[in-house]
Amino acid sequence: MALTPKLVLRQSQSLVMTPQLMQAIKLLQLSSLDLVAYVERELEQNPLLERQEAGEGAPRDEDGGSDGDWREPEQPGSRAEVESRLDTDFGNVFPDDAPNERERPEPAAPVEAGDWSGLGGGATFSSEGADLEAYVADRPTLADHLERQLALAVVDPVERLIGQNLIDLIDAAGYLREGVDDVAERLGAPVATVEHVLAVIQTFEPTGVGARSLKECLAIQLREQNRFDPAMQALIENLELVARRDLAALKRLCGVDDEDLADMLAELRRLDPKPGHAFGSEVLQPVTPDVTVRAAPDGSWILELVSDSLPRVLVNQTYYAKVVKTTKSETEKTFLTECLQTANWLTRSLEQRARTILKVATEIVRQQDGFLTYGVAHLRPLNLRIIADAIGMHESTVSRVTANKYIATPRGVFELKYFFTAAIAAADGGDAHSAEAVRHRIRAMIDAENPDDILSDDTIVKRLREGGVDIARRTVAKYRESLRIPSSVQRRREKQAARAV
Incomplete structure (x- = not known):
């Protein structure tokens, strides 16, 4: 067959990563602190965007009248029953790349700042308005x-x-x-x-x-x-x-x-x-939960998005209409048009991000109801695919949503990835056990052991199998080391020494 140049028509599908889509992906995986910093940069660069403080109404013109052309993005419902389904159907706009799952340490609970009053001549500073870091002395390194x-x-x-x-x-x-x-x-x-x-x-x-x-x-x-x-x-x-x-x-x-x-x-x-x-080290920022969950009177769970972690921005349509009429060149008009498109897409991306976080957190709470009710011993095995299939999204989307996001529960503040644990088979062929729940049982057994009868790894394996957990000895040793629990020989020496003292 001769090699000759020719034209061939082919039809194929491909995903085009537009700047708007890349922005939506970036916003979805940002933590609350990183999101605030990102929005602050957009507010500085885009003249059509303005921050809306909590409880603040629509801005007013210089003559005192209300500016009816300001548009605020619709915020998602702040409360959701775990048993109910969200009315809005969300499309999965994120690409199908491999999810990034990394184990992270358990976060610490956030510290709530109170109001500061009585500072100098009766001036009052609220916890929201004052920058407390400005009053902290610089610690020498x-x-x-x-x-x-x-x-x-x-x-x-x-x-x-x-x-x-x-x-x-x-x-x-x-x-x-x-x-x-x-x-x-x-x-x-x-x-x-x-x-x-x-x-x-x-x-x-x-x-x-x-x-x-x-x-x-x-x-x-x-x-x-x-x-x-x-x-x-x-x-x-x-x-x-x-x-x-x-x-x-x-x-x-x-x-x-x-x-x-x-x-x-x-x-x-x-x-x-x-x-x-x-000596001085970097100031650690407290963890701010993105979602809170609390028990409802009927026994279900109520989820709420934390408003402090959701930056609220407004798009000034009136200002755009006024300025675009005075543009003298095509470059200026193009700049304003791009600013308007960026502002509109940012507000939609923030709304989509909030709704997606709430949707994923709702399904996680539904899956881990036993943990919230009875504790870590009832944590169920869970992976990204289970959540993705339940809410109709891809695993990569769920992975981005759960990265650097925290939920405040009656049992503490946890990263959403904490609820994804490996499954350990049951000895009797029943439901699998969560790896985190097995770690908890190992720690509980070792804490309750008799100083005269220290539990070896083989004994722990035997007791776990009697409790319905099919686990190998090397897995018990790995979990014990991850909990920083010494071997049975070292524990025996420590407890004998403590008794002698």
């Missing part, structure tokens, strides 16, 4: 604190330069994470000089800073207290035995009796293994 001490303790400019480099290498916990030989080679300085400067830094506050290992950190603190005697030195050199609670070996190595060893261990516990954490 560990590096700033060490640099001030270096300026007073070291006079020689060469040694001060070496000290500055060493301080830059000290991490937030207060440890030097690079070897002295490497520092000396990089700076072209004698190793002895670097060692001398490091010894000076190790005398700075907080005590223990500049150490290269945990043993050195604890030794520095004990020397400061004049308690680094031979027995304590032997204890520091055998911290692995302290972690294993091998008291017999420690008494033999340190040459002390039971009472002295108990005192040494108590003194060791009073030391700070991470002295750098006492």
Whole structure:
């Protein structure tokens, strides 16, 4: 067959990622704090957008009359019964890419700020109007604190330069994470000089800073207290035995009796293994829930969108109509048209985002009703496909909705992804068990164990199977380690030592 150029007509389907669609996808996966920051940037760039404060009506013209051409996007219903279905049919406008599921630590509960009153001459500041961060003093960092001490303790400019480099290498916990030989080679300085400067830094506050290992950190603190005697030195050199609670070996190595060893261990516990954490770090933002759920009188659950996490913006149609008449070039008119289209799409995207979050959260609450009623032991196995099939969306959409979104329940504040857990088969062929619920049962069994009868992993497996959970020993060990629970041998030593004390 000869190769010749020719025209061929083909019909195919493809997904076109328009800028508006990309914006909707981006808004859906943003957290509440990131969403507020994004809307703030849009308000600065788009002259047709304006923020609407809570409880604020439509803006007024300069003559005092109400501007009837302002358009506020319709907000989704703030309350929804879990048993009922949403009236609006939402299309899945998001592409079918792979969902991103990552385990995250359990969030902390948010802190509610109260009103501030009586500040200076009777002025009153509400929690919404005042920027409290503006009144918080700037906490010095560990590096700033060490640099001030270096300026007073070291006079020689060469040694001060070496000290500055060493301080830059000290991490937030207060440890030097690079070897002295490497520092000396990089700076072209004698190793002895670097060692001398490091010894000076190790005398700075907080005590223990500049150490290269945990043993050195604890030794520095004990020397400061004049308690680094031979027995304590032997204890520091055998911290692995302290972690294993091998008291017999420690008494033999340190040459002390039971009472002295108990005192040494108590003194060791009073030391700070991470002295750098006492100094300034980044201010942690409290978690703001996107949805709240509470019990209804009839036993169902009521979901509400948190209004504080939903930025409200208005599109000024009147301003657009006035300005577009005065445009002198096609470029200006095109700019205003693009601003209007962006503003309209932003309001629709915010509305769609809120409705989708409420829809997904409603189905999650319906699926995990047992958790809300009875606790984590009744958490059901759940994955993205179950939720996606129930609400008629794709898994990638559900994944975006549940990322960085939190729900406030009667049992605390949780990330929506917390409710998605793996399934563990039942021993009797019944309903599968949630991995999180099995972890809870393992912790409960270990917390209730008798000090004279420590539960091994094999014993835990046996008891779980008697309770209807078909689980392997290696899975129990993995769950126990994820809960930071030591092995049965270490737990036996710790409880025997605690009983002896």
